Amino acid sequence: MQFFFEVLIAGLLSGVMYALVALGFVLIYKASGVFNFAQGAMVFFAALTAVGLQEKFGLSIWLSIPITMVVMVALGFLTERVVLRPLVNQHDITLFMATIGLTFFIEGFAQLVWGAEVRKLDLGIADEPIEAIMNSTGMLVSKFDVTAAAICGVLVAALAFLFNKTKIGRALRAVADDHQAALTVGIPLQHVWGVVWGVAGFVALVAGLLWGARNGVQFALTFVALKALPVLILGGFTSVPGAIVGGLIIGATEKLAEVFIGPLVGGGIEGWFPYVLALLFLLVRPEGLFGEKIIRRI
């Protein structure tokens, strides 16, 4: 039973990391209806830039992170300007394809500038069990995972505040509801989109740093984006809390399935189990846990 809880907690904590990536998707989808496939590439690019700055210019990590932040926000604004603005009013699928193109571009660009080798990223947080918990219950809970979860929690709270309480947040929600109506009441659409992409770039940076510190900064980081998809399906594409809850569910079930069902069928089911889970879930609730109910009219 203790082992079960250990796996469960490890799963939940890794689920938080998935949620972090899913958050980037939700932000952009919520505000512009674009499914941003490039989020994974942005995560990769952010982590690589942070490490690259350290390596090439000998900056300390606390200096390179703000610089990377500026770079990511700039990238977000640039994407809006160069890719999305000319594609306003196109089909969703066209925009989706454009972000796939963007993915290729960013991946190529990142590796061209910083090189393709695997790097280590050290944030100064040790990946070791917390002693207090180990002594009292005997379970191993990684300090790094808990810190990551805490950072994620702060980020979500900040985003919730941004969305619900500030003027720009209200503008974002208005744009999400109806582009045309938002324009009519005088909300600068392109400005808002720029902000959203900038924020998404920032979220990508946080995700990139945490994932990079955990698994090393490498090309495989881009696949994290794919892991975020079942999270989105479960939580609903338009819900920030949904991304968190979905992330937790996916993280937990994935680890539990791998440990308890995996051995029966030969292992490696982590790769597809979340998708099948999401798929089954979709059959029951097509809009996800917290998604808006889709009403279709003729």
Add this chain to the structure above:
Amino acid sequence: MIYREAGQFKTSYEKDSQIFPIAQDRYAVVALLLIAFVAVPLMATPYVFSAILIPFLIFALATLGLNILTGYAGQMSLGTAAFMAVGAFASYNFMLRIEGMPVLVAFVLGGVCAAIVGIVFGLPSLRIRGFYLAASTLATQFFVVWCLTKVPWFTNNSSSGVITAQQIEILGFKFDTPQEKYLLVLAIVAIMALMAKNMVRSTVGRSWMAVRDMDVAAEVIGFRIMRTKLTAFAVSSFYCGVAGALYAYCYLGTVEPEAYNLDVSFRILFMVIIGGVGSILGSFLGAAFIVLLPVVLSVIVHYTGLPNSVTSNLELMVFGALIIFFLIVEPHGLARLWQIGKEKLRLWPFPH
């Protein structure tokens, strides 16, 4: 002037409902087939066959399959490569386990297996649409590749998970050289493309388009949604399955399940978008573009004399940028350019 249908009167129902109602189209198709079957084999080198023409035709067939699903029936899919894998591995097993199985029948049976898998994974499309569906087809992609890797029976217990395609032999004639394989692929692709061209203007095709445009409305006027969507999945998967089998037998030779990874699915999706969603011709144009682009890019970059790591990343960048550029400049794809060209030809040389 050149492309003008004036004076071509249809005097019977047969004439009115033929595949290519305009005479110029008919001549063009016949000429194209003649060139492909006669002129190209005489001129092309083995390198051109195996590096460009064969993959082009195979990808065109897979693109056609995806275009039926995405372009005509409006169901987004990211699992194309999975259906190709099913086709390839099913054909392999039919050839392996049934004595004296004709290779063409094995291809067809492989396609049928892919169609069955397509129907199973198409079931969610009855409830969900759009990105949700795209994400759920990813499940197909990962599940099928995992399944083929993990179950040793599919790969005939080969320890590395790699299968070697059997010798292709039809009525005692062995297909060995790239040229012969090209002709085989071309024949299959030509027949299936004409079939697709015919299918999309039949009842089935029109019901797909009705569902694509608005499924609720289509249901109201009496189309059965379930049957329509599932036939789209079945037919599309059949095409992809045959393409996958050809990919294994005529292009790669030895295949592992990983050869049909997500990247291939994306490439085929690109071909659909760049060629033109909902266009048979577009499938070919898109496939040609995406197959040729890396070749051309690598040749160009080769002459600049940059190191290899730089070139591969530059290729990625140019590839991505070109896709974005294309989507901005011509979101309806290359097929649309061709259409505009036809309009121009109709009026030329007196455009007023």
